[in-house]
Amino acid sequence: MSDRLSVSFRFDAGETASELECLPFGVHHDDEGVCLLIRMGPHRILLDCGLADISTLVNRFQKSAPRGSSPLPADFVLVSHAHPDHARGLLALHKAFPLLPIYASEVTSKLLSLNWQEQAPQEVPSFCQALPLRSPVEFKDGLVAEIIPAGHLPGAVAILLTYTTKERSYRLLYTGDFFLSNSRLVEGLRLEELRGIELDVLIIEGSYGTSRHPHRRTQENQLAERINRAIAERCSVLLPTPTLGLGQELLMLLRSHHHFTGRDLDIWVDRSVAVGCDAYLELLSHLPPSVQNFARHQPLFWDERIRPRVRRMQPQQIPDLSSPCIILTDSTADLSEYCQKGTGYWLTLVPEKTNIKIHDQYSRLMTVETYLLAQHSDGPGTTKLIHNLRPQHVIFVHGSPTYLADLTSLEELQNRYHLHSPAAGTLVELPIGETFLQPAAPETNYEGELTELGTVVTITLPDAITADPRWRHFADTGLIEARWQGEDLVLRGLSQRELLNQNSDRFTWSDLECCGTCRHQRGQRCWNPASPLYNFKVTLEGYCPAFERNIEKSPES
Ligand SMILES: [Zn+2]
Ligand SMILES: [Zn+2]
Secondary structure, three states: OHHHOOOOOOOOOOOOOOOEEEEEEEEOOOOOOEEEEEEEOOEEEEEOOOOOOOHHHHHHHHHHOOOOOOOOOOOEEEOOOOOHHHHOOHHHHHHHOOOOOEEEEHHHHHHHHHHHOOOOHHHOOOOEEEEOOOOOEEEEOOEEEEEEEOOOOOOOEEEEEEEEOOOOEEEEEEOOOOOOOOOOOOOOOOHHHOOOOOOOEEEEEOOOOOOOOOOHHHHHHHHHHHHHHHHHOOEEEEEEEOOOOHHHHHHHHHHHOOOOOOOOOEEEEOHHHHHHHHHHHHOHHHOOHHHHHHHHHOOOOOEOOOOOEEEEOOHHHHHHOOOOOEEEEEOOOOHHHOOOOOOOEEEEEEEOOOOOOOOHHHHHOOEEEEEOOOOOOOHHHHHHHHHHHOOOEEEEEOOOHHHHHHHHOOHHHHOOOEEEOOOOOOOEEOOOOOOOOOOOOOOOOOOOEEEEEOOEEEEEOOHHHHOOOHHHHHHOOOOEEEEEEOOEEEEEEOOHHHHHOOOOOOOOOOOOOOHHHEOOEEOOEEOOOOOOOOOOEOOOOOOOOOOOEOOOOOOOO
16 A cells, blocks of 8 residues: 555645645545645645544654654644545544644534444543534634534534635635535535635545436336335345435435334334434434424334334344344445244345445345445536535545546546546646636526426526527427436436437336336327327327326326
8 A cells, every 4th residue: 555655745845836825644545545645835734534544644753753843744624424435544544643633513423433333432532522503713823713514424424624815815625525405314415605715726526426316206216116116025124324314314215205104113223223213213313393393293213113213233133033124234244144944035225336236146135236325426426516616726535436437538627627636646636727717607507497387387498598509409309308317307308309219228117107007108299188298299209288197007107
């Protein structure tokens, strides 16, 4: 590992021209965690320490410290959130540099110790100081830090650093892991809290690259649907998850989704996921009002009274589970412990695009499938945040190198910002142009008007859109497709070619209202005189207000 940091480190050399620099010790391209050293003028700030092995960090500073001077690697440390890829190196860091101050949000400061559950409590001192949300704190002369809730996980924050000289101010924002949508147990990052900041540097995560995700509720419904089907087929479901975040989200989903409420079913929670639930219970007052309200009427997690029952698993219970059941456990647990002889069929569901991998040996014991329940912003969310902040420099971290390369090759970003995707050990210099003009955000947003009248929704669009040459193709067939992308509803014109394409597989339909499930559609033609599509050839995913559900089985997608 240590030879990866071969680039000369000039923070203390006093000869660099720019006031701002970023030296990454970890960028989480794979599973190594995030750890970034920022220099702003004379100040050095360490953002996160998710390194499993901090020896590169320690060696560099202990060796390079001039005699008699403080060997601290930074003036202080700010932690974005409690997930291991951002925090697991902190305890070792604290032990190596006991005088190094470490700060995080109040919730994060309380969740951090879950990263060292295998260590004796006396080995894990509380070394982290809590910072208030949304309150600028002056840490050093001219250096102010502010933390802003970032969605993703309770306590997760984006970190805004402002360094002010006589001439000007320099602003850097580190998103940590962020999510624009609300999840069940944490509200999303609110863009309006960040608008108007004159930002110079944005360090942003790119976990999902440029990929687009369906609306969060769709993701939830698809997952609930799959679990429901498994239980109906008397198949138990195993959900390996991290200690914090996804597991608790899944529990809330299972407790409140109509497929499961009132159902005579046991949901077992095992190992550190259960400890994570206990930690959430201690933080109830920091959770969204809807969750606090829920918890006034019934326990948030442990509940044997209300169905489905949510119970903590004891080690001796595994052999006599009543089947089918649902089990949430650590992603590192030995899954074969659960699927013992005589316990029926098992389905293991693994979250997509995470570091949770299921060992091949298990595929003999159970069916393994994946699902998406995103905890990070998708590609459109990432670019949306960047365009809202309009920084001079964007540094991408936290994501596979290919995903990050997808982002850095986006023209809409290349044309406007200096993009960086450094490897660990590569110093990023961040010269800030004095006469730099804030790049204009892409001019793709126009305002229209929406009128709802009975079952008909009319969208009135401005001339700027209908005068565009692309409009003719868009409106060509008179049919549009609407689709959720994150929180946005995306409209797309269907082309003639698509209308004729009979084998479109962009949807799974069974419960969509569309020509494919309408009783008036036969042989891809509309036979309903009341429909504007009457007598026309239709695409199966088309829709008109005269839709009537086909009571027979809907066509397979
Ligand atoms: Zn995270
Ligand atoms: Zn992360």
